[in-house]
Amino acid sequence: MLEDLLIATIKVTIIFMFCPLWVPIMVWAERRVSALIQNRLGPNRANIAGFKMFGIVQLAADMIKFMMKEDFAPGSASRFYHTIAPLFLLIPALLTFLIIPFGDVIRIGEKTISLQGADLNIGILYLLAIASFGVYAPVIAGWASNNKYALLGGLRAAAQMISYEISMGLLIISIVMTYNSVRLNEIIIGQGEVISLFGNLITIPRWGVINQPLAFFLFLLVAFAEVNRTPFDLPEAESELVSGYHTEYSGMKFALFMMSEYMSMLTMAALIVCLFFGGWQVPWFPTASLFEHAESLLRIVLAVAGIGGILAGILMHHLNRGARYYYGVNRNSPWVKAKVVIQYAVAFGSLLIGLWMLLSAMHLFPSNRLIGVLVLDGALPAWVRQLVVTLTQITMFLMKLTFFMFLYLWVRWTIPRFRYDQLMRLGWLVVLPLALANIFITAFFIVFWP
């Protein structure tokens, strides 16, 4: 009992750390990616003793700025609601991520640990329920600010989120019908199977995107609208509404809004990955098969890590050289000189290790002796197998998640904003009927072509 409590606490803590951790990375990525898309450089000047870390230090500066700012509320605002509004967005954003599985259940002896914050039997319904709470925040913020732009932004946000939530629920129903479960982990396990085409000539993983392509495109659209992200960021359309419902917010309260927006993006991306891209599934390799091939997997993982190390080293060197004045005013400080040495050492070291791993993985060396520490004559101890499999799955999940987070940025800096009537027409007259039709099509296939 106490053990379970401890495990649950650790899991929840990790997830609550994981979500906010993405925020600075996303803000940084947003700025640098948008800059590169628009042929600019992005923030690369702020530094600590010459260390810029490709502009990440800028975020520390931004964060300090946020914390130093006065906690200001307009005189006519309702102070209490003005203060709690950001929390109404932050808490659902944190809570919804709890049911996202990072990997298959871990079995240690007789004990099983699911890699979710909470393995609820209502599963995805919980997510819908909690996510709906997020609607309150813009409304409360807009109303409490006592500002016409904020109020309009809040109204827009509420209308938009509610109308797209209906379509989202319907799309999730078709997925639930396909995989016959509301628990995310079971949906993901269902996606580990393969579909054989042309009599086992080609096998493709039974991912949601292959079963339900229409649902995927619609869900992507709905996800963008649901988290108020460009092209559907009407609630904060700066050309019309100054900044929407957070016009009157500054400092840390604004930072909370921003953080929770990025965290809801994260949850939505994770949900897309779980429902349509097989979550933590390695394509073609369900968990049992991964356990079976744990040794080859270990070698491949090490080789990939090594190659990744080389590439990271090359990229680091490249970016350093590329940003001509990377070292800025501190060019001659000993810290910076040490940093250059360390960077080269890391890049070169990872190159050597990577090559070694790669060659061992390709059986060019008698690999048992070279990776002898871990490979014990072809039989890995159970805990190493478990570790390798779980880490692979988590990495797979994070890779897919990263891609979808990048997609948010990519779309944002490509597509201009919709008009509000277009948004509503799209939601009610296009997405909703298509989502309903999708349910009927799915039902038809399930009944007549099982």
Next chain:
Amino acid sequence: MTIILKKERRPMNLLERLYFIEIFRGMSITIRHFFKNLIFIDQLPTIQYPDEHRSRSENFRGIHVINRREDGSVKCVACMMCETICPADCITIEAGESPDPAIEKLPVRFEIDLLRCIFCGYCVDACPKEALFMTGEFERVITDPSRSTIDLIELSQRASLQTAPKGYRPVY
């Protein structure tokens, strides 16, 4: 009078009205830019200003300089040409008698108000003695409006003149 040009727009065909294909085309453009700029990051047009300077023309009209003769005295003879032509009225000259019998006058006071100056370069054109030039120097912070003028010493002997690039001048 405004001229309104009405351009007939081609109606969108079905594929364009579906949006998705056009969106993919747009996204392929942005991702191409992203990777091109990531790989050739050193070819971005951004000038990283404090470390890197835009290359300036040889006739850049920057902060003025008063040239000096071999012996160190200023070439200016206080003829008031520049003060007369100055459209912004920013030059103040007070003439005095020169100790050198070959030269009639010299400036006792020669001040340019940099906040009034519009950097048109007329003063350089007007100068008959090639005494007043401009430099390529343009970075100067004036924190106190009452101290925006630079005097003769600063015009002719300020330290930044050692490294300042050449600017607008009558002889090349």
